[in-house]
Amino acid sequence: MKKNQVLDTIVNFSSVDTSPSFKVCDSIIDKQKKSDCFRTIIHQKIGMELHKHEFSLKNPISEIVYVDLLINSKGKISLETFESSENMKIQLPKLAAILKASVNSIPSIYPAIKRGIPVTTKYRLPIKIELKQ
Secondary structure, eight states, X not given: OOOOOOOOOOOOTTOOSXXXXXXXXXXXXXXXXXXXXXXXXHHHHXXXXXXXXXXXXXXXXXXXXXXXXXXXXXXXXXXXXXEOOHHHHHHOXXXXXXXXXXXXXXXXXXXXXXXXXXXXXXXEEEEEEEEOO
């Protein structure tokens, strides 16, 4: 009696087996909780960096900007793109550069894993910018 071995060759490239992770999140087993931990920590780190800067503006701002992060297979985070309104670009022309520096200051993390292999992933983070005069 011969058993045929079936090789699974279908790979879903829109998801990973393990999300990228900071050391504090690494012991979390639940996939969703680990991903939430990663998002929370990255928001905190970028937020702390943004708070170090003083912004001067003509009118109050309360908007969401979108930051697309690339986390390579070695765990290095980089800012791929940054999306904001024209108003935001006019009032805070240095915001993109500050966000890029903020992201670059984040130390390397554990990369995402797909089938036991570290892979590059992309995350879109909404960041609320709320500034009063």
